[in-house]
Structure formats: C-alpha cells, structure tokens
Amino acid sequence: MGGLETPFASLLERYAAAEPLRLHMPGHGGAGIWGRENLDITDLPAIEGVFDWENALQKSQTLAAQAVGARDCLFSAGGSTLALQGAIWACVPFEGEVLCQRQVHKSIAQVLMLLHAKVRWFNPRSSLPEIGKACAVIVTAETYRGELLPLRELQDYCKRAGIPLITDNAHGAHLAFFQQGSRHPLAASCDLVVDSFHKTLPALTGASVIYAGSDCGKELLTRVKQGMQVFGSTSPNALILASIDRARACLQKQGEAVLEQTLEALTAFRTALGMQNTVQGRDPFRLVLRSLGKGKQLYSELAARNVVAEAYDEDEVICIPPYGSGKEFFDRLLKVLGQISLPLEEPWDLKEDTTPLPAEALPMFEALQGSWEEVPLHEAEGRVCAEFAGPYPPGVPVLMPGEQAGQAQLRRLRQTHLRCVK
Numbered sequence: 510m511g512g513l514e515t516p517f518a519s520l521l522e523r524y525a526a527a528e529p530l531r532l533h534m535p536g537h538g539g540a541g542i543w544g545r546e547n548l549d550i551t552d553l554p555a556i557e558g559v560f561d562w563e564n565a566l567q568k569s570q571t572l573a574a575q576a577v578g579a580r581d582c583l584f585s586a587g588g589s590t591l592a593l594q595g596a597i598w599a600c601v602p603f604e605g606e607v608l609c610q611r612q613v614h615k616s617i618a619q620v621l622m623l624l625h626a627k628v629r630w631f632n633p634r635s636s637l638p639e640i641g642k643a644c645a646v647i648v649t650a651e652t653y654r655g656e657l658l659p660l661r662e663l664q665d666y667c668k669r670a671g672i673p674l675i676t677d678n679a680h681g682a683h684l685a686f687f688q689q690g691s692r693h694p695l696a697a698s699c700d701l702v703v704d705s706f707h708k709t710l711p712a713l714t715g716a717s718v719i720y721a722g723s724d725c726g727k728e729l730l731t732r733v734k735q736g737m738q739v740f741g742s743t744s745p746n747a748l749i750l751a752s753i754d755r756a757r758a759c760l761q762k763q764g765e766a767v768l769e770q771t772l773e774a775l776t777a778f779r780t781a782l783g784m785q786n787t788v789q790g791r792d793p794f795r796l797v798l799r800s801l802g803k804g805k806q807l808y809s810e811l812a813a814r815n816v817v818a819e820a821y822d823e824d825e826v827i828c829i830p831p832y833g834s835g836k837e838f839f840d841r842l843l844k845v846l847g848q849i850s851l852p853l854e855e856p857w858d859l860k861e862d863t864t865p866l867p868a869e870a871l872p873m874f875e876a877l878q879g880s881w882e883e884v885p886l887h888e889a890e891g892r893v894c895a896e897f898a899g900p901y902p903p904g905v906p907v908l909m910p911g912e913q914a915g916q917a918q919l920r921r922l923r924q925t926h927l928r929c930v931k
C-alpha cells in the first residue's frame with residue numbers, strides 16, 4: 510500500500526539514531542530527565558542529506574491530504590485552536606463581517622474578537638440568513654455529544670456566495686478514515702476543515718490538522734499558514750507533529766478495519782445495556798450515557814471504580830472511547846456499569862440549545878480586558894459578562910464577554926456545575 514511512509518517522523522528518528530553532538534535547542538539535548546527526549550528536536554537550518562524539517566513536513570502534510578482526499582493539509586502542534594486561528598485569519602480581514610454559529614468553541618470567538626470582526630450569530634439548523642457582507646461562514650461540524658451538522662446545503666450556500674466555509678470538526682477526525690469518509694466534512698466539499706487528531710485518533714495532545722477541501726482555492730492555505738505563524742509558537746513541538754504523521758499512516762493502513770471493530774464492540778455494548786443503535790445524524794463512536802439528574806453522580810461512581818469519562822453535565826456523561834477500543838474494553842465498562850444502580854440510556858436525540866441571544870452591552874475585547882468581579886448566578890441578572898461563561902468542557906460559551914446576562918442564559922448556566930460568573 511502506498512503512502513505509508515512517514516517522512517517527518519522518520520526524519521526525527523534518523524536524527525536521534527545518529528546521536529549527534531547537539532549544539533541546539535531544546536535544552537534537554539536529547540537526553541533529559543524524562544528519558545524520552547531524544548526525538549524532541551527543534552526546527553534547524555536544513556543540512557543536505559541529514560536534516561530538512563520543512564521538506565519532510567511538507568511531504569507528510571501532502572500524504573495526510575492524499576489519505577483523505579483533501580487538496581492540501583497543514584499540521585498544527587497547537588491543537589485545533591491554532592488551526593482555527595489560522596483559518597479565521599485567512600478568511601476574515603480586520604473588522605470584517607462573519608456569519609458564525611452561536612454554539613462554537615471559545616477559541617473561535619477569541620480570534621474573532623482579536624480581529625474585531627463583526628459577528629452575526631446564526632443557527633445553521635434553521636433557515637440560512639442573507640450572506641450580506643459576510644466574508645466567511647463558521648460552523649461546528651460535530652458537537653461534544655457527537656451530533657453531526659448536515660453540511661452539504663451550507664457548503665452550496667457558501668459556494669454560491671463565493672465565500673469560504675470553515676468547519677470545526679475537532680471531534681470528528683476519525684470520520685475521515687471510516688466508511689470512505691462519508692460522514693466527514695470533506696465529503697461535503699467543505700473548504701477548510703479542522704480536525705483534532707488528539708481527540709479521537711492515536712496522536713499526542715495538541716496534534717491537529719487543517720484540511721483544504723478539493724474545491725478550496727490553492728492560495729487560501731498559504732494564508733492559513735501565515736495565520737498559524739501569527740498566533741502560534743515559533744518552536745512547534747516536533748513530537749506532536751510526528752505523532753500526526755504516525756497516526757495518519759496507521760489509520761491509512763488499518764483504520765477502516767479497526768474502526769469497524771470498535772463499532773461492532775460498541776454496538777454489542779449498547780445492545781447489552783438495552784440501548785438503541787440508531788446513528789442517523791450522530792457520530793456512532795461517541796458514547797453518551799444518560800441518567801436524568803444524575804450526571805455528576807454517574808461520573809463520580811465511574812471514577813470511584815477507576816473508569817474516567819471525558820465530562821458530565823446534569824443528565825449525561827460523555828465518553829470518548831480511545832481509538833482501537835474493542836470487545837475487552839467495552840466488557841470492562843459493562844462490568845463496572847453493572848455495579849452502579851442508576852438507570853441508563855443512550856440519548857440519540859439532538860440537544861439543540863434554544864437559549865435566546867443575550868443583549869450585547871460592550872465590545873468583547875473591552876469587556877474581557879476590563880475590570881471584573883465574581884458574582885453568584887442568582888445575583889447576575891442584568892450584569893455584563895467579563896469572561897466566557899459556560900462549562901469547560903465543552904468550552905461553548907453561554908455568555909460571551911460584553912453580553913448582558915438575562916434570565917434565559919442564567920437558567921441555562923444553572924443547569925451546569927457553574928455557580929458564579931465574572
């Protein structure tokens with residue numbers, strides 16, 4: 510099978526194996542106190558035949574794009590946060606107008622704030638607004654609960670207007686390697702798609718990619734790269750980048766089969782618990798355990814039995830089974846759940862946040878940089894938010910800085926573990 514080479518990871522391995530006398534960063538010199546530093550190499554000037562970071566990285570990025578049918582790809586060692594920053598920088602000029610789904614991760618709101626963007630919040634599941642002067646549309650392709658946004662119509666809408674669609678697919682990186690990527694945003698020809706490899710694939714924390722879809726203009730990714738340089742470190746972590754390379758080769762080799770096996774085991778697990786196995790509009794790999802009003806208790810009871818889930822809210826525990834989880838893994842979980850006497854169901858419903866938009870009292874950056882005090886939720890009505898208010902994870906703010914807390918938003922916040930806002 511072609512494409513299984515890993516140019517960037519191999520570059521690091523060859524360099525480490527040669528055991529050079531290192532007169533460069535990082536300060537651990539390849540043999541630090543942790544014992545795993547030998548592959549942690551900095552971006553050095555190219556040395557012919559020995560070390561050429563840029564060239565190896567470019568080859569690995571091309572292989573990653575080819576693996577999923579994208580036009581191009583960039584690796585990020587700064588997570589999807591950095592990739593989204595780059596994407597937004599590329600598409601939204603200073604003080605430019607943008608159409609953005611309200612339920613987005615705060616990293617998106619933060620970069621829009623820095624660009625002083627004029628944001629028109631919208632709900633992509635209801636009728637699409639006039640494009641007007643918007644220069645880009647930004648949406649979340651997959652929520653924390655595994656809800657998938659239909660993207661085809663949205664992409665056509667952007668294409669007709671001649672503006673790019675940025676899709677935050679941080680939670681759905683694995684979908685590019687499952688059933689020929691039919692559930693992945695690239696299948697809907699989305700222009701810029703951001704995937705966190707580290708969330709669902711075997712890659713190190715911080716490992717993310719941004720793909721340019723097949724119809725995306727060639728120069729756009731050059732601008733994304735510029736944006737990632739503006740916002741990111743000048744010393745990206747080589748190990749994180751190499752882990753993307755390795756994960757991609759591994760997925761390309763056996764990802765489809767491994768994911769099929771995981772899904773089979775997960776289906777058997779759901780069946781054993783009397784849950785449904787419907788997957789319409791959902792990521793079938795995301796496991797959500799619902800126990801009404803008992804989310805925290807369920808999370809704690811699992812943790813007391815050495816099972817640590819991703820997050821919880823009032824009613825639900827979100828589980829992200831690692832890549833490669835099979836029968837043994839789910840049998841262990843089933844056994845533990847058998848020791849917990851709480852009613853459980855798999856909620857396949859779509860949880861739409863219908864909280865109305867709050868009034869905007871101040872520009873976001875003014876509120877965020879201004880003075881603040883912490884206020885209990887029951888005293889916050891009418892106050893202007895100085896911080897992003899909402900549970901983390903998932904990091905989707907209920908109130909943005911500068912917005913006025915109304916009854917509806919405070920009701921929504923009371924359903925989370927938050928008791929105060931700034």
Ligand SMILES: Cc1ncc(COP(=O)(O)O)c(C=O)c1O
Pocket residue numbers: 587588589590591614616649651652653677679680705715717902903904
């Ligand atoms: C929907 C969504 N987008 C973006 C991000 C940021 O991703 P990263 O942690 O890879 O920077 C997150 C993080 O949880 C997220 O949930």
